[in-house]
Amino acid sequence: MQPGWVTGLVFRTIYGTICNMFCDVPKTQNIHVMASTSYSFLCLCVPLVVLGLFPAKCALGVVRGGRAAVTLKSVLNHWEQRTFNRTENLFEQTFKNIDDVLFKEAGCGNELDYVEQTSWVLFLKYLDDLEKERESAASLSGKSYEPILRDEYRWGVWAMPRTEDGEIDHHAALTGDDLTEFVNGKLFPYLSKFKTAADSFDTIEYKIGEIFSEIRNKIQSGYSLRDVLNYVDELRFQTSSDKHEMSHLYEDKIKNMGNAGRNGGEYYTPRPLIRSIVKVIAPKIGEKVYDAAVGSAGFLVESFDYMRDPENHKGKKLSVKDVRTLQKETLFGKEKKSMAFIIGTMNMILHGVSAPNIVHTNSLTENLSDIQEKNRFDVCLANPPFGGKERKEVQQNFPIKTGETAFLFLQHFIKMLRAGGRAGIVIKNTFLSNSDNASVSLRKELLESCDLHTVLDLPGGTFTGAGVKTVVLFFEKGNPTKNTWYYQLNLERNLGKTNPLNEDDLAEFVELQKTKADSDNSWTVNIKDVDQTSFDLSVKNPNNNDEVVLREPEEILDEIERLDGEASEILETIRGLV
Numbered sequence: 163m164q165p166g167w168v169t170g171l172v173f174r175t176i177y178g179t180i181c182n183m184f185c186d187v188p189k190t191q192n193i194h195v196m197a198s199t200s201y202s203f204l205c206l207c208v209p210l211v212v213l214g215l216f217p218a219k220c221a222l223g224v225v226r227g228g229r230a231a232v233t234l235k236s237v238l239n240h241w242e243q244r245t246f247n248r249t250e251n252l253f254e255q256t257f258k259n260i261d262d263v264l265f266k267e268a269g270c271g272n273e274l275d276y277v278e279q280t281s282w283v284l285f286l287k288y289l290d291d292l293e294k295e296r297e298s299a300a301s302l303s304g305k306s307y308e309p310i311l312r313d314e315y316r317w318g319v320w321a322m323p324r325t326e327d328g329e330i331d332h333h334a335a336l337t338g339d340d341l342t343e344f345v346n347g348k349l350f351p352y353l354s355k356f357k358t359a360a361d362s363f364d365t366i367e368y369k370i371g372e373i374f375s376e377i378r379n380k381i382q383s384g385y386s387l388r389d390v391l392n393y394v395d396e397l398r399f400q401t402s403s404d405k406h407e408m409s410h411l412y413e414d415k416i417k418n419m420g421n422a423g424r425n426g427g428e429y430y431t432p433r434p435l436i437r438s439i440v441k442v443i444a445p446k447i448g449e450k451v452y453d454a455a456v457g458s459a460g461f462l463v464e465s466f467d468y469m470r471d472p473e474n475h476k477g478k479k480l481s482v483k484d485v486r487t488l489q490k491e492t493l494f495g496k497e498k499k500s501m502a503f504i505i506g507t508m509n510m511i512l513h514g515v516s517a518p519n520i521v522h523t524n525s526l527t528e529n530l531s532d533i534q535e536k537n538r539f540d541v542c543l544a545n546p547p548f549g550g551k552e553r554k555e556v557q558q559n560f561p562i563k564t565g566e567t568a569f570l571f572l573q574h575f576i577k578m579l580r581a582g583g584r585a586g587i588v589i590k591n592t593f594l595s596n597s598d599n600a601s602v603s604l605r606k607e608l609l610e611s612c613d614l615h616t617v618l619d620l621p622g623g624t625f626t627g628a629g630v631k632t633v634v635l636f637f638e639k640g641n642p643t644k645n646t647w648y649y650q651l652n653l654e655r656n657l658g659k660t661n662p663l664n665e666d667d668l669a670e671f672v673e674l675q676k677t678k679a680d681s682d683n684s685w686t687v688n689i690k691d692v693d694q695t696s697f698d699l700s701v702k703n704p705n706n707n708d709e710v711v712l713r714e715p716e717e718i719l720d721e722i723e724r725l726d727g728e729a730s731e732i733l734e735t736i737r738g739l740v
Contacts, residue, residue, distance in 0.1 A: 256393050257411050263389045269380035277415050278501050281508045282377050283394045284412075288511060289370070290317030291399040310367060315352055320344060322395045330392075341384035350374050364490065366517045369507060376500040376522060409463075409512035416458045416505060431457070431545040431588065432624065435634075436464045438668040439543060439586040442616070442636060442675055445469055447484045449492070449540035454525035454574055456495030459506035461543040462520075463513045466493060470514075494539065495520040526552060526570050529559040530577045538580040545588035546571035548630065562607065564600035569593070572604060572635075576611060579639040585612075591619065591631045594699040605697040609689060612637040616675055619650040619701040623657030633701070647678040647686050650703050681705075 260280055264270040270279060293309055293316070300307035313319055323334040336344055357371025381387045397408065416430055445451050445465050453461045469488055472479050480488065493515065497503040503522045510518035548568040557563045560573050568589050575585055593601060594617070608614055616636035624632060637643075649671045657663055674684055682705050692699065 253407050256396050259393050263386050267386045269382040273418050281504050287394050288399045321391045337388040338384040345379050364519050412512050431460050432663045434663050434665040436460045438672050440464045440468050441672050443584050443586050445541045451541040452539035453495045453544045455544050455546040456497045456506045457502050459509045462493045496523050496525045498524040526556050540583050542575040542585040548590045562603045581640040583639045587635045591633045609643040612639045613641045614643045614646050617648045626659050643689050645686050649684045
């Protein structure tokens with residue numbers, strides 16, 4: 163072996179070891195570090211060789227060492243991809259196995275139940291992995307660790323007890339009636355008490371109490387529950403790749419739940435639409451993002467992913483302070499329904515938010531006159547439920563009285579925004595043209611208090627199972643509206659369950675919105691040209707030249723007379739046959 167080869171390999175080995183010790187680089191990436199640094203080291207060698215300060219043979223050895231490292235890197239890449247694929251298939255199969263068990267369970271009737279029951283078991287497994295991480299970190303730093311749960315309620319004791327060699331202890335593992343009695347009679351009551359004992363709502367302890375005071379175990383058979391526990395125990399939450407893969411599978415389950423029926427549609431907004439809305443709003447680290455109808459937390463999750471992506475920070479990675487801010491002081495949500503609260507919380511956890519700031523409450527019960535500056539947010543993103551009706555006492559919290567839930571939410575968001583705050587809100591397209599007093603007053607309020615700069619008109623079928631068309635309102639609070647840019651999403655296909663909306667469909671909108679350029683699908687309306695009595699903001703594409711040819715009244719009357727004559731003849735023929 164040539165000295166230069168040894169020099170290069172030793173150099174890269176030391177470099178990779180240092181990175182592994184101080185930069186939290188996984189062991190499998192050491193070879194990546196070696197290979198990537200070989201060329202950097204070679205670039206340093208070349209001028210030294212020219213100047214006679216470094217032997218040419220050693221430099222040649224570095225090149226050969228670099229080639230060996232690069233070859234090893236390519237092998238490792240292949241191995242890692244195969245490992246990732248195996249993990250992906252394992253997780254996917256595990257979720258399918260759980261659904262198969264729940265399908266046979268009498269207490270679970272549809273996809274909504276499958277997701278709900280899977281969620282509480284997943285949460286406890288996540289909590290167990292979190293406890294192990296904290297214990298390991300405390301041990302490495304020489305500190306003691308106080309577990310969140312008492313020993314008898316930890317996953318490794320009641321759900322998956324193990325022998326000294328790490329195998330499942332089938333003699334100690336509860337099953338059948340013993341398991342359901344423990345879960346229903348001891349575990350859930352114990353966990354629900356954390357809500358009152360927690361220091362604040364943004365702690366993991368509070369989330370435990372909130373979830374288990376609202377949910378109940380619907381898996382009636384202890385044997386089915388044992389099967390579910392066994393499958394969930396195969397899942398891991400200990401690496402970012404594990405969480406990433408499970409988050410995608412969980413999103414798929416939420417999507418299926420959204421397709422399960424009319425009620426399921428409340429929980430799922432197409433992710434391509436959410437991502438496009440987030441791109442337009444472009445939330446920043448340090449801003450507070452709010453969704454008062456959080457559902458499955460799609461807007462908060464996509465905002466989280468957007469803000470932690472280096473591409474949205476000119477390639478710079480987030481600092482430790484930025485990560486802490488993003489985790490604890492950025493994303494906020496409220497949700498009225500128990501199931502959606504649990505699903506939204508679990509979805510955020512799987513996407514990397516350790517203690518989601520989601521509160522289980524009805525946002526509309528808050529009186530708008532009580533909202534102070536400290537309660538306001540920089541960004542509001544939401545798809546509030548439409549078609550619902552609120553009680554009279556709830557309507558009293560709003561200056562514009564209406565039973566339409568979505569219109570109350572829109573008032574709520576306008577009030578919750580700080581001056582200069584930005585919003586992207588999905589709402590029924592009838593809001594733009596309804597002639598009732600509440601709709602007209604709300605449009606007037608929106609135009610006078612905010613700059614409604616963009617309206618995205620979505621085609622029918624965007625929301626699976628919802629028989630209404632929708633628009634997205636983009637506005638900024640503080641200045642009245644002068645001009646509104648419209649974009650009408652015209653697709654050459656019908657949207658549906660098997661042909662959903664995708665990001666390519668919205669790419670032109672996102673690009674044109676930056677400059678609000680005119681096109682066949684986009685145009686700008688001067689608000690002075692809008693009727694100042696009705697404030698009708700209907701989508702009327704001036705570039706659409708498809709004119710309806712209207713017939714003369716005489717022609718229509720002639721055709722009616724002809725059809726009546728044909729009908730009379732048919733009746734006479736029938737009478738003749740009777």
